[in-house]
Amino acid sequence: MGKEVIKLEDIKRDFKVGSEVVHALRGVSFSIMEGEFVTIMGSSGSGKSTLLNTLGCLDTPTYGEYYLDGVAVRTMNKDQRATLRNRKIGFVFQNYTLLPKTTAIENVELPLLYNPKYSRKERYDMSVEALKAVGLGDRLEHKSNQMSGGQMQRVAIARALVNNPAVILADEATGNLDTRTSFEVLVLFQKLHSEGRTIIFVTHNPEIAMYSTRTITLKDGRVISDEYNGKILDAAQALASLPVEKE
Amino acid sequence: MNFANLFRIALKALSNNKFRGFLTMLGIIIGVGSVITMLAIGQGSKKSIQAEISEMGSNMIMISPGAERRGGVRMSRDDVQTLKVKDFEDIRDNCKYVTLVSPTVNASGQAVYGANNTPTSVYGVTQEYLDIRGYKVKDGDVFSDQDIHTSAKVCVVGQTVVDVLFPGGEEPVGKVIRFGSIPFRIVGVLESKGTNTMGQDQDDLMFVPYTTVMKRIQAVTYLQGITCSAISEEYTDQAIEEIGAILRENHKLKEGTEDDFNIRSQQELSSMMTSTSDMMSTLLAAVAAISLIVGGIGIMNIMYVSVTERTKEIGLRMSIGAKGRDILSQFLIEATLLSVAGGVIGVILGIVAAYVVKVLLSYPISISTGSIILSFVVCTVIGIFFGWYPARKASNLDPIEALRYE
Ligand SMILES: Nc1ncnc2c1ncn2[C@@H]1O[C@H](COP(=O)(O)OP(=O)(O)OP(=O)(O)O)[C@@H](O)[C@H]1O
Ligand SMILES: [Mg+2]
Numbered sequence: 001m002g003k004e005v006i007k008l009e010d011i012k013r014d015f016k017v018g019s020e021v022v023h024a025l026r027g028v029s030f031s032i033m034e035g036e037f038v039t040i041m042g043s044s045g046s047g048k049s050t051l052l053n054t055l056g057c058l059d060t061p062t063y064g065e066y067y068l069d070g071v072a073v074r075t076m077n078k079d080q081r082a083t084l085r086n087r088k089i090g091f092v093f094q095n096y097t098l099l100p101k102t103t104a105i106e107n108v109e110l111p112l113l114y115n116p117k118y119s120r121k122e123r124y125d126m127s128v129e130a131l132k133a134v135g136l137g138d139r140l141e142h143k144s145n146q147m148s149g150g151q152m153q154r155v156a157i158a159r160a161l162v163n164n165p166a167v168i169l170a171d172e173a174t175g176n177l178d179t180r181t182s183f184e185v186l187v188l189f190q191k192l193h194s195e196g197r198t199i200i201f202v203t204h205n206p207e208i209a210m211y212s213t214r215t216i217t218l219k220d221g222r223v224i225s226d227e228y229n230g231k232i233l234d235a236a237q238a239l240a241s242l243p244v245e246k247e
Numbered sequence: 248m249n250f251a252n253l254f255r256i257a258l259k260a261l262s263n264n265k266f267r268g269f270l271t272m273l274g275i276i277i278g279v280g281s282v283i284t285m286l287a288i289g290q291g292s293k294k295s296i297q298a299e300i301s302e303m304g305s306n307m308i309m310i311s312p313g314a315e316r317r318g319g320v321r322m323s324r325d326d327v328q329t330l331k332v333k334d335f336e337d338i339r340d341n342c343k344y345v346t347l348v349s350p351t352v353n354a355s356g357q358a359v360y361g362a363n364n365t366p367t368s369v370y371g372v373t374q375e376y377l378d379i380r381g382y383k384v385k386d387g388d389v390f391s392d393q394d395i396h397t398s399a400k401v402c403v404v405g406q407t408v409v410d411v412l413f414p415g416g417e418e419p420v421g422k423v424i425r426f427g428s429i430p431f432r433i434v435g436v437l438e439s440k441g442t443n444t445m446g447q448d449q450d451d452l453m454f455v456p457y458t459t460v461m462k463r464i465q466a467v468t469y470l471q472g473i474t475c476s477a478i479s480e481e482y483t484d485q486a487i488e489e490i491g492a493i494l495r496e497n498h499k500l501k502e503g504t505e506d507d508f509n510i511r512s513q514q515e516l517s518s519m520m521t522s523t524s525d526m527m528s529t530l531l532a533a534v535a536a537i538s539l540i541v542g543g544i545g546i547m548n549i550m551y552v553s554v555t556e557r558t559k560e561i562g563l564r565m566s567i568g569a570k571g572r573d574i575l576s577q578f579l580i581e582a583t584l585l586s587v588a589g590g591v592i593g594v595i596l597g598i599v600a601a602y603v604v605k606v607l608l609s610y611p612i613s614i615s616t617g618s619i620i621l622s623f624v625v626c627t628v629i630g631i632f633f634g635w636y637p638a639r640k641a642s643n644l645d646p647i648e649a650l651r652y653e
Binding site: 053056059078079083085086087091093097099100102106110111113114115116 | 249252255256259263559560562563564565566567568569570571572573646647650
């Protein structure tokens with residue numbers, strides 16, 4: 001068995017809205033091993049984003065323990081969590097969130113800038129490496145507004161990869177993309193998974209779950225199912241079988 | 248997080264929005280520019296006033312008639328007739344702290360030679376007046392004691408008058424010109440002194456014996472003033488005291504009555520003039536400082552808008568590991584860079600403007616390194632001070648909220 005990258009113990013997250021309390025998470029427990037490709041599913045408002053924010057150390061649970069790579073997160077302060085995000089986590093958001101008027105390489109380099117360990121040269125080399133990994137080795141100097149949605153999302157994925165994180169968290173990473181581009185991104189995620197990366201992918205789309213190794217389904221802040229996928233589909237094949245779009 | 252990286256990030260963010268950066272800087276540019284120019288002008292005029300005063304001689308003393316009351320009516324300056332020739336003679340003969348002394352009776356009118364004429368002033372004085380005021384005779388000579396005694400119609404003319412009356416380059420000495428209806432023979436021509444700080448042409452005048460002005464031009468028996476110089480600057484006060492005593496005795500003023508004359512020393516005058524120009528400098532600098540503060544508020548305003556506009560960017564930076572203080576530093580550096588860059592441009596523009604003033608208006612200027620250094624310090628402080636609030640706001644954003652911001 002591999003290493004336990006993520007361990008949740010009875011995580012609860014309450015939000016106070018006015019005088020009412022919204023229970024976004026009502027006791028979630030699971031573990032994720034190194035190298036898993038997990039899809040988190042659930043209807044709107046079921047708590048997927050809240051869970052992902054917790055996993056990404058952007059948010060702290062109201063109750064329960066969370067261990068990331070063996071480190072207890074709940075007791076950490078803001079700055080420590082920021083450092084943890086910088087070293088152990090790669091985020092991919094639905095709407096790319098690249099810096100405007102900034103080249104691909106500069107966008108990818110960003111997380112490394114917040115880590116004093118890396119020299120200028122190391123930053124450059126690692127960023128080029130990450131962009132090559134997402135198939136954008138020839139687009140280093142393209143500005144974010146000169147790229148397609150799929151390319152921008154790939155830059156965002158490269159940025160999530162560049163610090164060599166323990167886990168990559170994606171929230172609706174294909175939500176803004178058309179079918180073809182979604183599959184391209186899925187192919188990329190499957191490739192990264194095959195290279196041994198741990199990926200957690202939040203989505204509405206049940207189809208996407210078929211390309212991952214495990215599916216956790218939430219409802220009203222609780223896990224209602226947690227299943228391993230017996231028959232993992234190959235996204236590259238699916239992409240190849242898509243009808244070719246007209247120019 | 249090291250400073251170099253933060254600096255790079257801030258620089259990058261600024262270069263992404265150059266035009267807005269420039270607009271933000273504009274207030275600072277204008278503020279610093281005007282501080283530099285204003286200070287240069289203020290300092291320049293102060294320096295030239297000081298230079299002029301020291302050239303005139305700091306031991307000069309001026310006596311003017313004053314505060315004569317007749318039945319409670321205060322007379323206007325021109326009607327005051329308290330200074331007499333005897334006052335002048337007594338000062339000349341009895342004051343041991345006074346070296347040079349001359350009465351002054353002035354008149355203005357038209358000087359005419361042939362077809363040329365010019366309005367000018369006639370100063371009725373003694374020869375010593377020229378020494379007190381630092382005038383030198385270039386050609387010919389000053390009039391003599393004999394001339395004073397006989398109220399001779401002779402004059403020493405300034406270069407401006409010569410230029411107008413003798414445009415052909417004729418030799419003026421020996422020629423007879425008219426002032427009003429009275430003919431004056433030119434006995435000497437003055438060396439040019441140019442204009443003074445007040446912009447007065449110091450060569451547009453004629454010196455004649457004071458007796459001539461009193462008898463032949465104005466037909467008066469009183470003096471407009473007496474100008475003298477103390478034996479040295481240190482003895483000015485004693486000289487003033489001595490003169491005061493003589494005049495009070497001459498004018499038969501009783502104990503406890505007000506003086507009917509004024510005595511002012513060059514020292515007083517100089518401190519009065521420098522304090523006036525100091526006040527002017529302060530005023531100018533204050534106006535300029537206000538525009539600097541307005542510039543700072545401009546920075547705060549734009550940084551504040553920029554924080555709101557870049558909420559998503561801030562959220563992203565936080566999600567990839569930027570700490571609150573990284574964000575704070577980034578925005579502070581941005582504000583300070585804008586402010587200091589504005590300061591640099593402002594200093595350059597200010598210096599250029601000061602030179603333009605110098606060349607176009609021939610106004611004396613003096614740019615001190617002190618004012619430049621001060622400008623930079625002020626700019627940095629303004630950047631940090633006015634950048635602080637928006638930067639603080641940015642660093643306190645919640646990353647989740649910020650990421651969700653559209
Ligand atoms: N900051 C917040 N303040 C108050 N309530 C919140 C906050 N964030 C989330 N919630 C509530 O928590 C619940 C779960 O929200 P969450 O965003 O996790 O849902 P989701 O599964 O991601 O939905 P979707 O699929 O639409 O993105 C919702 O009822 C939401 O209203
Ligand atoms: Mg969501």
